[in-house]
Structure formats: C-alpha cells, structure tokens
Amino acid sequence: MMFERIRTMLIGRENRRDRVTSGGDDVRLIAGRYQLGNRLGRGGMGTVWRAYDEMLAREVAAKELHVASDDREHHRRMRRALREARTVARVHHPHVVGIHDLVEHDDRLWIVMELVDGPSLARRIADTGPLTPRHTAALGLQLLGALEAVHAAGALHRDIKPANILLRQDGGAVLTDFGIAALEDDESLTTTGELLGSIGYMAPERLTDEEVGPPSDLWSLGATLSAVASGVPPFQRPTGAAALHAVTFADPVIPEQVGPLRPIVEALLNKSPGQRPSAATVGAALRRVADGADDPGPLPPAGPPEAAGTAGTAGTAGSSAHFPGSAAGVTDPPTPAAPPTVTAPRTLTGTPTPTAPHTLTGTPALDREPTVVDPAGGRPPPRPRGRARTWWWTAGATLAVAALGTGLFVTFGPPSDSDDKAPSPSSATTKVTVDAARGWQTATPTPVRKGDQVTVTYTTGTWTVDAANLPLVGPLGHTRADDESLRFAWKDCKMDSAAPFGALLGRYPGNPGNPHGVRRAWHFQASRQGTLQLRINDRDGCLDDNRGALTVTVRITR
Numbered sequence: 001m002m003f004e005r006i007r008t009m010l011i012g013r014e015n016r017r018d019r020v021t022s023g024g025d026d027v028r029l030i031a032g033r034y035q036l037g038n039r040l041g042r043g044g045m046g047t048v049w050r051a052y053d054e055m056l057a058r059e060v061a062a063k064e065l066h067v068a069s070d071d072r073e074h075h076r077r078m079r080r081a082l083r084e085a086r087t088v089a090r091v092h093h094p095h096v097v098g099i100h101d102l103v104e105h106d107d108r109l110w111i112v113m114e115l116v117d118g119p120s121l122a123r124r125i126a127d128t129g130p131l132t133p134r135h136t137a138a139l140g141l142q143l144l145g146a147l148e149a150v151h152a153a154g155a156l157h158r159d160i161k162p163a164n165i166l167l168r169q170d171g172g173a174v175l176t177d178f179g180i181a182a183l184e185d186d187e188s189l190t191t192t193g194e195l196l197g198s199i200g201y202m203a204p205e206r207l208t209d210e211e212v213g214p215p216s217d218l219w220s221l222g223a224t225l226s227a228v229a230s231g232v233p234p235f236q237r238p239t240g241a242a243a244l245h246a247v248t249f250a251d252p253v254i255p256e257q258v259g260p261l262r263p264i265v266e267a268l269l270n271k272s273p274g275q276r277p278s279a280a281t282v283g284a285a286l287r288r289v290a291d292g293a294d295d296p297g298p299l300p301p302a303g304p305p306e307a308a309g310t311a312g313t314a315g316t317a318g319s320s321a322h323f324p325g326s327a328a329g330v331t332d333p334p335t336p337a338a339p340p341t342v343t344a345p346r347t348l349t350g351t352p353t354p355t356a357p358h359t360l361t362g363t364p365a366l367d368r369e370p371t372v373v374d375p376a377g378g379r380p381p382p383r384p385r386g387r388a389r390t391w392w393w394t395a396g397a398t399l400a401v402a403a404l405g406t407g408l409f410v411t412f413g414p415p416s417d418s419d420d421k422a423p424s425p426s427s428a429t430t431k432v433t434v435d436a437a438r439g440w441q442t443a444t445p446t447p448v449r450k451g452d453q454v455t456v457t458y459t460t461g462t463w464t465v466d467a468a469n470l471p472l473v474g475p476l477g478h479t480r481a482d483d484e485s486l487r488f489a490w491k492d493c494k495m496d497s498a499a500p501f502g503a504l505l506g507r508y509p510g511n512p513g514n515p516h517g518v519r520r521a522w523h524f525q526a527s528r529q530g531t532l533q534l535r536i537n538d539r540d541g542c543l544d545d546n547r548g549a550l551t552v553t554v555r556i557t558r
Helices: 002-014 071-089 121-128 133-152 186-191 214-230 240-249 256-268 279-290 399-404 406-412 480-485 487-493
Strands: 019-022 025-030 034-042 046-053 058-065 099-105 108-114 165-167 173-175 353-355 371-374 427-435 453-464 504-507 521-525 533-536 547-557
Touching: 034 058, 046 108, 071 099, 071 480, 121 165, 121 214, 133 173, 133 214, 133 256, 133 279, 214 256, 214 279, 256 279, 427 533, 480 487
Parallel strands: none
Antiparallel strands: 019 025, 025 034, 034 046, 046 058, 058 108, 099 108, 165 173, 427 547, 453 521, 453 547, 504 533
C-alpha cells in the first residue's frame, strides 16, 4: 500500500507543470521533484542552484549543465555530465561532495548534489585574507584524504584550486567540481589525451608528453596550499601565455607567509612527477605542521611516476585535523591502504591557448585563474621544413676530385671506387604540420615519383573534432566511447567510416583503399607520380569546431 502511494505521488508530480505557485510566488520545479531557489554560482561547466528535494524533504544543490540547442552539443554535454556524476558517485568520502541524482529536464541536464552551505576557499581568502600555515595544513590533510579516495576510485580530479573547494559550517573542506575529471579505463589510457584545468594550478606534465597521473593532482594541491597560505598563486602571471610558460619552466613564487609549509610546497611543485613525494609522505608532513611543528620533516621523492601514482597508505590524510582558533575539529575516516596506481591518458605536446576563466560569478582573483580548454588552441606555427640532402656517387678517385677537396665532398658526398655502380638510393625528409581545421593538405613540397618509397610517421601534437567537449587526441583518433557519442554525425561528417573521428588520414593517387588510416606510421610505394595529402577524419563541412594540429615526418626514398 505504501509503495502504491509513492508511485501515485511520483506520477502526479511528473504530470505537474514546470512552474507551480507557492504562496503567490512563481516556483520552478525540476523533474517534478526539485524546487529551485537562488543561484549559488556559475562556473565553466554550469550554473549551480540551491534547490529543495520535495520527495526527501531536504535541501540540495542542482547543477544546470551549459547545453547548446543543437543535438551534437547536447550529446557532448550529456556524456560529460554522466562522466562527472559517475566519478563523484563512486567516491564515498566526507571531504568529497556527495552526488544524489542526474536528471534531464526541458532539454537541460542537471546534476543533483549535496548542498555545502558555505563559501568557497577562494571566497573565504578574499573576504578574510590568507589562512595560517597550521590552518592550511589541516585543510590540506582533508583534501589529501579526498584525493586518495578519488584516485582509489580510478579517477583524477584535474582541477584542484581554491575556487573548487567549499567550506562547511564547521570549517571542513569539500572537494567539488568534477566537471573535467577523467575516468581512467583501458581505452582512454592508450588513446585519449585531455588537457583541461586552471593554468596556474596545472602540473607541467599536462603540457608535455609525460604520463599524467595522481602526482599531477598532488602538484595542484601544492599550488593550492601555497595560494591559501599566502593569498597569491605560485605561478600567477598577467596573461595566460605567461602562466603557461611559468608552470613549465619557472620556479614557483612562494611568499614568506607560507612558513613551515614551504618545504612541502616546493617538493610538490617539482617539475618531475617522479621527484614529488608520495601521498603518505605529504600526509605525515602536513600533520606535523598542523600540530604546530616548524619543520615538516623529510620529503623524499616517491620515485618513478608509476610509484608516485600510488595513493598513500591508511591513515595518511584521513584522521582528525583541528583548525587553530575553531571550536570544533573535523575528523576524517581512515582511507584505504595502498590503492592501485592510476595513470591518465598520455597528453601529447600541444600549444595551449587560454580561454574564458572557469570561475563562479563575482569571485575574487584567486578564483579567476585562466582555464585551458584547448591545449592546441589556435593553430601552431608551421614547423621549418627539413632540407633534403642528396648523395651522389662519382666515378674514380682522380687528382681533379682531390683538388676540389672539401667542396665536392660536401656537395656530392664521398667518391666511389667504381664507375660501374648505379647511384645508391637517396632520401628526403620533411616535417609537416597537419591542421585539424583544414581539409586535405599537401604533405610534400614536390610531387612523389613513381617507384618512390614513402613513409609517414607521427611525430607530435594533438587535435580534436569538438574543442568544446571532446579531449585532444593523437593520430589514432578519439576513443570508441567518444566516437560512439558522435554516431548521429557519422554519415555526414566522417571521411573514413571505418576509422574514428580525429584519426589521421592520408591519400595518394592510385593507392587502393583511399583514404588510408595513417595511425602512427604508414609506408607505401608510389605506383605513379602524384601528391601525398593528409587530413583529420572529419569532412570539410564539419571542421568549424576542430582545434589543434599534428606534426608528421614524411620520408621519401628513391
């Protein structure tokens, strides 16, 4: 009987209009259940509203995902929303925001989450100034425990910064905004690269071809600790490009206010992931500072990235931490021992371009660190083309050749001892930049001749067929899951129906199977004279939202 009443209530609510009247006021009702209140903030992924769950009689936060009107964008946002919801739902930790529901309403996507009724850490610093080193260390312990739980669930947060950390009424920290978190499944480990996040808090390996894993989140934690204790991010620069350069090459600026946290921050901000300390080591050091010690103790590196990718041991960041000057402490449960190593997709070298900040409306400068959504950004400048060198064999060693000496040697190469030998094969090597936003592009400065051996080898770079929603990838193209999410566009936009979107394609006159999937290397013999062309697997009418470029090496031997 009770279940029948609940069912009747649900059906009745589903049939209600979106807007209902309550005490004469117009109230917006989402999915027949969540009554929206005031707006709490706005970020790069969506707008967050205070809401009331009428079924369970509790306050919640409803995140309205920014969704464009066209079907293609809608599909992208749906996929990202599902990934965010599933990531957070798999993590059960007091310092990770809880997720309750995912609904679609009025062609909009909504993630219903735990309501953390407090300011962001960035807002707190803007209002009252930097925190003391002890207070910062206590918060750092809580965040470290949250990260260990996230890593144990097989995910990376990828956007740790003061703006994405909320404070409960008791002062405890809550890690939020998993909008760009990347679940590490078998497919994405080998074929997907993604570069999203706030520049000043983003680990340098995110900008290179190094492995990205839990040490990258620890880097972001180190930058956050420094910013919270001093009020200034360690890589703050006037422009996004300058911030990118600072993260990659410059030493961090760590003010004196950081105090005993300095050795911890410096260790976490090591440019090499393998030289950063483990989560267990960082936890022990933070605990000493939170307890009032002036020396955090030794901070040895964790070793190679694989070892550094292992989350800390039990008790590292999960026990109680008391805030100086607060009435109540915050106790964390112990975290699991030695979660498995998590490595993220290999992100290939690109040319990041800063875009709009991923911030909440009205938040301070600490919140407004530029957010990178497209590491390949604009089109990278063309690489200088290699100079072909041709080696010729001359007949006989004569006094005339000896007299010419070095000049002939450099120009024509070493002489042979026989005038009966045919010229040996010569080769020309050229580096070519293939732009994702263009169609077929000529890959050699001169036509290829019949009989030439041609080898195309991927060198570096990333691109994407949807800069707003899909990650940057290499020559293999997008993952099976990302490609499947674009099924509605396969017929109209794919050049090669058998290859995923974003794959590197090549074609040459007379070759069977044009266009050909280049993958990481492609070798063929020219059956006629012609021009080699390369492109991304995306038709001409669909290139407007593409970004990035790949650099390939073309070698012709004749």
